[in-house]
Amino acid sequence: MKNVLFTLLIFVITGCTSSQHANESSIRGLTTTQLGEDKYELHYQTRHSSKHKALELTMQQAAKLTFDKGYDWFSVIEKTVEINQTQRSLHNGSRHTEQTTRCGLLSCTSQTTHTGYEPAFAERTVTTHLTITLGKGIKPNGGVYDAQALRLELNNESFKNQM
Numbered sequence: 001m002k003n004v005l006f007t008l009l010i011f012v013i014t015g016c017t018s019s020q021h022a023n024e025s026s027i028r029g030l031t032t033t034q035l036g037e038d039k040y041e042l043h044y045q046t047r048h049s050s051k052h053k054a055l056e057l058t059m060q061q062a063a064k065l066t067f068d069k070g071y072d073w074f075s076v077i078e079k080t081v082e083i084n085q086t087q088r089s090l091h092n093g094s095r096h097t098e099q100t101t102r103c104g105l106l107s108c109t110s111q112t113t114h115t116g117y118e119p120a121f122a123e124r125t126v127t128t129h130l131t132i133t134l135g136k137g138i139k140p141n142g143g144v145y146d147a148q149a150l151r152l153e154l155n156n157e158s159f160k161n162q163m
Helices: 002-025 051-068 147-162
Strands: 030-034 039-046 073-088 096-103 108-113 121-135 144-146
Touching (some): 051 147
Antiparallel strands (some): 073 096, 073 121
16 A cells, blocks of 8 residues: 555656656746757747847747757748837727837838727737748858857856856
8 A cells, every 4th residue: 555655646746746857847827839850940939028129039939949859050041020009098998099010020010090089008029020940061052050059148148147
């Protein structure tokens, strides 16, 4: 009977610790989708971050993914950053002002829709989207990031910003 209880206790402890590690490495709002053998899509959506911080976190995760999969570098095939800001009034909650900014590799475009009433509060969502290809060995020119170097650089920047 003692052996059964001991085995059950070990099983429960092992199960809890493995799920805990999985949760620690996940980032809320970030999804990663494998599109091919060496091609991935990263999508991150947050309400609590700036455009720069959201993109930095997505790039850091791209570097981590590259390193974890055993590759040396990644190239960015597609990169978009969207900022959606909705200002809502207290009048029935249906009228609002919405501003959408989309940024690509070269430029940004903005679109604003006004529908009346003074806003009582604003909701802001930052969404980043990266499509990357992973690679090994000699890096090609242009748009290629060394996974290890980028991880170190972004970790150092985060550390400096905390001080």
